[in-house]
Amino acid sequence: MRVAVLGAGLMGSAAAYRAKAVGFDVILWNRSIEKAEKVAKELNIAASGSLAEAVSKAEVALAFLADDDALLHVASGLPRADGLIFANFSTVTPRASAAAAKVLEGRGICYIETPVVGGPRVLREGKAIALVAGPQRCFRAARSAIDALSSEVIFVSEEVGKASALKLAYNNLLISYVASLAESLALAESYGLSPQDFKGLLVKTAFKELAERYFDRLLEEAPPGFKLSLAAKDLEYFCIAASEKHVAVPVACSAAQLYKLAARAGLAEKDYTSIYKFLKDVGVRR
Numbered sequence: 001m002r003v004a005v006l007g008a009g010l011m012g013s014a015a016a017y018r019a020k021a022v023g024f025d026v027i028l029w030n031r032s033i034e035k036a037e038k039v040a041k042e043l044n045i046a047a048s049g050s051l052a053e054a055v056s057k058a059e060v061a062l063a064f065l066a067d068d069d070a071l072l073h074v075a076s077g078l079p080r081a082d083g084l085i086f087a088n089f090s091t092v093t094p095r096a097s098a099a100a101a102k103v104l105e106g107r108g109i110c111y112i113e114t115p116v117v118g119g120p121r122v123l124r125e126g127k128a129i130a131l132v133a134g135p136q137r138c139f140r141a142a143r144s145a146i147d148a149l150s151s152e153v154i155f156v157s158e159e160v161g162k163a164s165a166l167k168l169a170y171n172n173l174l175i176s177y178v179a180s181l182a183e184s185l186a187l188a189e190s191y192g193l194s195p196q197d198f199k200g201l202l203v204k205t206a207f208k209e210l211a212e213r214y215f216d217r218l219l220e221e222a223p224p225g226f227k228l229s230l231a232a233k234d235l236e237y238f239c240i241a242a243s244e245k246h247v248a249v250p251v252a253c254s255a256a257q258l259y260k261l262a263a264r265a266g267l268a269e270k271d272y273t274s275i276y277k278f279l280k281d282v283g284v285r286r
């Protein structure tokens with residue numbers, strides 16, 4: 001299959017690696033061409049700084065873009081490309097996803113949203129969980145590309161926006177959980193308890209799996225797998241999506257503010273688990 005990967009960030013690079021590993025013909029596009037060229041050289045694939053060139057021979061475009069603006073910027077920058085499938089793996093608002101679908105429809109491009117649960121490491125191994133919404137026929141046409149990246153594919157709806165809503169619902173839980181874990185750990189430590197005292201309790205409870213997965217990542221200041229700025233963005237999008245349906249989500253919106261503060265304090269490019277470091281530093285300063 002011929003695929004164009006749009007976005008050479010952490011996720012796009014991982015997807016390009018996986019697509020090449022399963023034998024696809026891959027071309028990598030990025031807004032800043034230097035990044036695409038660097039990754040493409042490492043993977044021995046083609047790179048382009050031109051969207052038109054990147055999709056000219058592709059059957060499916062796989063988009064891994066930061067946010068709503070990036071998605072709409074790329075969708076508006078694409079030329080007419082009859083028959084191309086645009087699979088959007090980025091986490092965006094349902095509204096932006098529907099807007100991108102409309103822009104692309106006018107250019108003969110069929111849009112499906114395919115947000116994934118799982119970070120770059122999981123994607124490189126082809127083990128993400130893909131949530132799909134959009135026309136069934138376009139899903140079928142892009143299926144082998146989605147399968148290459150995922151161990152589970154859940155078709156959510158023909159209605160674009162529903163997979164994005166499901167992804168935001170999931171990410172709110174995960175990102176808010178990490179902030180709560182960080183707060184609880186900081187509180188326990190302030191009373192002279194060790195991280196192991198707290199983890200020792202968690203692993204005896206329903207939080208066992210989550211504690212084993214995230215506890216050490218908080219403490220060791222892991223290299224970025226999921227940037228803190230994107231976690232802040234996801235919570236903000238969750239709040240926007242909720243307000244459009246008049247759903248009250250005060251916990252998520254207050255967690256969004258916390259992550260935004262941390263991003264502004266210089267942690268935007270760090271892993272989102274750096275929220276623990278931010279809380280500790282704020283605590284020390286007060």
Ligand SMILES: NC(=O)c1ccc[n+]([C@@H]2O[C@H](COP(=O)([O-])OP(=O)(O)OC[C@H]3O[C@@H](n4cnc5c(N)ncnc54)[C@H](OP(=O)(O)O)[C@@H]3O)[C@@H](O)[C@H]2O)c1
Nearest residue numbers: 007008009010011031032064065066070090091119225226
């Ligand atoms: N990392 C994860 O664990 C994870 C997991 C699931 C889903 N996601 C989602 O996947 C998407 C990509 O995440 P990532 O971790 O790969 O982020 P990333 O490393 O920050 O990469 C972001 C990409 O978006 C591009 N971009 C930003 N603004 C743009 C604009 N206005 N126009 C065109 N391109 C633009 C960047 O291009 P430049 O290089 O030119 O800045 C880069 O290629 C996000 O929506 C994220 O929420 C991430």
